[in-house]
Amino acid sequence: MSDTDWNEYDLATTAVRAGQARTNEGEHSEAIFATSSFVFESAAQAADRFQNKVPGNVYSRFTNPTVRTFEQRLAAMEGGECCVATSSGMAAIMATCVACLTPGDHVLAATGMFGSTTQYFNKYLTRMGNPVDFAQIDNVDDWRNKILPETKMLFLETPTNPLTQLADIRALAQLADEHGALLVVDNCFCTPVLQRPLDLGADIVIHSATKFIDGQGRCVGGAVVGDKQRVGEDVYGFLRSAGPTMSPFNAWVFSKGLETLELRMNRHCQSAAEVARWLEQHPSVSKVYYPGLKNHPQHELCKQQQSDFGGIVSFEVHGGREAAWRVIDSTKLLSITANLGDAKTTITHPATTTHGRISEPERQEAGIGQSLLRLAVGLESPVDIIADLERGLS
Ligand SMILES: *Cc1c(COP(=O)(O)O)cnc(C)c1O
DSSP: OTTTTTGSHHHHHHHHTTTOOOOOOOSSSSSOOOSBOOOOHHHHHHHHHTTSSSSOOOOTTTHHHHHHHHHHHHHHTTSSSEEEEESSHHHHHHHHHHOOOTTEEEEEEEEOHHHHHHHHHIIIIITTTTOEEEEOOOOHHHHHHOOTTTTEEEEESOOOOOTOOOOOHHHHHHHHHHHEEEEEEEOOHHHHOOTHHHHHHTTEEETTTTTTTTOOSSSOOEEEOOOOIIIIIIHHHHHHHHHHOOOOHHHHHHHHHHTHHHHHHHHHHHHHHHHHHHTOOOOOOEEETTTSTTTTTTHHHHHHHOOOOSEEEEETTTHHHHHHHHHHHOOOEESSSSSSSSEEEEEEEOGGTHHHHHHSSHHOOOOOOOOTEEEOOOOHHHHHHHHHHHHOOO
């Protein structure tokens, strides 16, 4: 089905079927091509392949059939022309920046992004000659005020972790367009099941496949999705020279993850909503952050640009850090870890872990208080997740 137009199919079908190229063995499930290089039929064919005169595999840093299956499946799910798989989510971000920016290009990024992304931008991208500024994620006017003539990229991730603030993708796509800049969206928390940024006007979508795409916390990987020129030529060109490519085994795990992604995302969202509603009425809880709650300031925007509200729920407890830590230490079931997008529910105290390295004033500015806890709601029964939280809250 290699020339199928996947736009004619529902996402659930694309997720199971797109990208598979069966071999002569007739395998039903996707094969793993665990090979670093490929052989040629003759010296002439080798020469032609090396000079790109004829298509075909040469070496797995360039192309690998198992990796290609994952790339084509994810591209179809995001509605993009091309996908390039990378060794991690951070490698996807780095490859996109290096391939799309030249020294002097300015980057305007969202507040509240993944810590390593902020670190990469501040410490390394600036050193490459690309100044970076940050705009308030949920305030389009702030983006408009901070955009410069030399701004070539707007970069964001929505909703943010842990406070679930949203960026208005459509409005920021228009702003980027007016200024001749690219809009890059890290779609890790929503996945194409909940949100398709390219449909809303974004130019490039980034993934950390490590999270919901794997879905069971096994492999590290990433991807870049977009058009043929920027992603298919520019990002791919950087990757084949610089090397942070995805391994065939990881690509196989991620392809199988995509097959069950819609089912899992639906369950993550249902359970997260249930947990959020329960937390909201709990006397020991002072605030709940979840876009599915009617009192979330961007509930309406979320309904417009996402098909559901996601699996991340954060909340504040009365009694500061001591009370927050008590909730964590009273759990018997939940995993005390900062990873997310796993079948197993995780609980974390952002102020002393993911956001522990920034100063107290910076943390307060970011809204990460000592009484804040973050849940990445997994696939266990929500009844048991709630019972586990109740232990430390009562
Ligand atoms: C985890 C994460 C990344 C980085 O992905 P890795 O696979 O860990 O390199 C990037 N963006 C977001 C939103 C993430 O959660």
